[in-house]
Amino acid sequence: xxxxxxxxxxxxxxxxxxxxxxxxxxxxxxxxxxxxxxxxxxxxxxxxxxxxxxxxxxxxxxxxxxxxxxxxxxxxxxxxxxxxxxxxxxxxxxxxxxxxxxxxxxxxxxxxxxxxxxxxxxxxxxxxxxxxxxxxxxxxxxxxxxxxxxxxxxxxxxxxxxxxxxxxxxxxxxxxxxxxxxxxxxxxxxxxxxxxxxxxxxxxxxxxxxxxxxxxxxxxxxxxxxxxxxxxxxxxxxxxxxxxxxxxxxxxxxxxxxxxxxxxxxxxxxxxxxxxxxxxxxxxxxxxxxxxxxxxxxxxxxxxxxxxxxxxxxxxxxxxxxxxxxxxxxxxxxxxxxxxxxxxxxxxxxxxxxxxxxxxxxxxxxxxxxxxxxxxxxxxxxxxxxxxxxxxxxxxxxxxxxxxxxxxxxxxxxxxxxxxxxxxxxxxxxxxxxxxxxxxxxxxxxxxxxxxxxxxxxxxxxxxxxxxxxxxxxxxxxxxxxxxxxxxxxxxxxxxxxxxxxxxxxxxx
Ligand code: XMP
Numbered sequence: 001x002x003x004x005x006x007x008x009x010x011x012x013x014x015x016x017x018x019x020x021x022x023x024x025x026x027x028x029x030x031x032x033x034x035x036x037x038x039x040x041x042x043x044x045x046x047x048x049x050x051x052x053x054x055x056x057x058x059x060x061x062x063x064x065x066x067x068x069x070x071x072x073x074x075x076x077x078x079x080x081x082x083x084x085x086x087x088x089x090x091x092x093x094x095x096x097x098x099x100x101x102x103x104x105x106x107x108x109x110x111x112x113x114x115x116x117x118x119x120x121x122x123x124x125x126x127x128x129x130x131x132x133x134x135x136x137x138x139x140x141x142x143x144x145x146x147x148x149x150x151x152x153x154x155x156x157x158x159x160x161x162x163x164x165x166x167x168x169x170x171x172x173x174x175x176x177x178x179x180x181x182x183x184x185x186x187x188x189x190x191x192x193x194x195x196x197x198x199x200x201x202x203x204x205x206x207x208x209x210x211x212x213x214x215x216x217x218x219x220x221x222x223x224x225x226x227x228x229x230x231x232x233x234x235x236x237x238x239x240x241x242x243x244x245x246x247x248x249x250x251x252x253x254x255x256x257x258x259x260x261x262x263x264x265x266x267x268x269x270x271x272x273x274x275x276x277x278x279x280x281x282x283x284x285x286x287x288x289x290x291x292x293x294x295x296x297x298x299x300x301x302x303x304x305x306x307x308x309x310x311x312x313x314x315x316x317x318x319x320x321x322x323x324x325x326x327x328x329x330x331x332x333x334x335x336x337x338x339x340x341x342x343x344x345x346x347x348x349x350x351x352x353x354x355x356x357x358x359x360x361x362x363x364x365x366x367x368x369x370x371x372x373x374x375x376x377x378x379x380x381x382x383x384x385x386x387x388x389x390x391x392x393x394x395x396x397x398x399x400x401x402x403x404x405x406x407x408x409x410x411x412x413x414x415x416x417x418x419x420x421x422x423x424x425x426x427x428x429x430x431x432x433x434x435x436x437x438x439x440x441x442x443x444x445x446x447x448x449x450x451x452x453x454x455x456x457x458x459x460x461x462x463x464x465x466x467x468x469x470x471x472x473x474x475x476x477x478x479x480x481x482x483x484x485x486x487x488x489x490x491x492x493x494x495x496x497x498x499x500x501x502x503x504x505x506x507x508x509x
Pocket of ligand 1: 290329386387388389390394430464501504505506507508
């Protein structure tokens with residue numbers, strides 16, 4: 001078993017997922033709860049990353065006895081910095097690095113256990129502000145980057161290693177190999193594990209018993225897969241509800257109807273666009289928008305519950321398609337930072353006496369898709385682009401008005417049409433235009449137009465935690481740009497967003 005000590009990284013759970021994928025049991029423990037004697041005793045310990053600085057008062061730390069237990073240790077990012085701080089090294093506020101960086105190995109031969117099956121040069125993903133300027137006592141440098149001497153360090157005898165980058169994220173080359181190598185150093189056999197969809201259905205049956213469940217569905221893959229599992233478990237005691245808040249793609253409602261025809265349950269569809277736009281009127285701040293949309297959602301559900309209760313149906317559970325990336329970005333663990341409040345995380349208002357049923361809370365997007373495939377769902381349901389719950393409201397910077405919503409919808413249709421025409425949609429995780437709220441000058445028909453800048457965001461990802469921007473062909477970019485400035489009123493120019501995540505999130509708000 002591997003124990004991961006969680007210092008609040010956005011990707012602690014992802015480390016756990018990778019270890020589990022390699023067939024090794026894993027447990028995440030808070031630093032204060034770590035005890036030198038654990039039953040069962042772990043064969044390896046991973047110190048996670050985290051948002052703090054080791055030299056700040058109150059930064060999470062660990063009992064230094066951990067380094068003399070004889071158990072192999074791998075420190076990742078903050079974990080490595082803490083290792084250095086507690087073992088005679090030095091950490092300072094340094095050159096920040098976020099996103100891809102080239103790393104070069106400086107070890108060969110007997111010492112290279114941690115770097116087995118890895119090319120001498122490879123791309124790693126960084127996300128740090130602090131830097132090690134002196135390695136922990138006894139540790140040698142095994143890999144460097146242009147800016148960083150201590151990218152990979154290790155003490156082969158003590159079986160203690162440190163990585164400044166994140167091996168757990170999908171965009172680090174050989175990340176899984178490095179973790180596999182560490183498991184081999186811990187004398188752990190690796191294999192693979194698969195998720196069992198039938199056991200998820202059994203879990204729901206057991207949790208729900210004879211009760212009724214209402215479900216929040218959106219047509220997105222997460223709530224669709226959660227709904228299929230729930231429908232399989234409890235059949236017509238499940239009431240899926242779709243709220244048409246006017247902020248979704250134009251075909252979202254038809255898509256939901258198609259999904260539930262396939263599942264064989266009739267969804268309750270509620271029209272709420274007018275009310276939604278009225279509530280958002282005059283609101284600029286993105287977190288405020290999210291909160292308003294979330295509150296409205298809960299109110300609509302309460303009304304629907306009243307209606308069901310009048311028919312003698314009293315649901316005890318609310319099913320949501322929450323997945324792990326929603327949880328972590330909404331500050332799901334003790335030491336993690338809040339990135340944005342996904343409205344489907346954070347529980348229900350106290351007066352709503354329902355329990356949450358979130359069968360996919362522990363899974364990532366690619367795992368959810370794999371479960372969907374196992375449940376024989378059509379590919380068009382599974383590979384649909386994710387769309388945020390607050391919809392276009394977070395893609396329109398500033399005020400959401402009827403006019404700007406129409407502009408966003410039109411630009412969005414153009415982007416989808418052109419990517420579809422170029423047969424690129426299969427390679428893309430998510431694509432959308434952003435009404436940036438920035439104004440710029442254009443010349444249209446010899447006259448000056450001072451109007452809005454649209455940003456195009458097209459990214460590739462599998463598990464949402466990291467992403468790269470799509471290297472779209474220039475002619476496709478040109479067609480999208482020309483069509484948006486020509487066809488959408490009051491747009492002056494189109495810019496292409498070439499930021500990776502981290503540091504930039506996929507959505508702009
Ligand atoms: P970010 O922008 O956090 O996006 O990199 C990651 C994924 O989450 C979606 N997203 C949301 N989904 N409520 C949601 O249900 C939200 O408030 C929200 N914000 C972002 C985003 O579209 C992407 O798929």
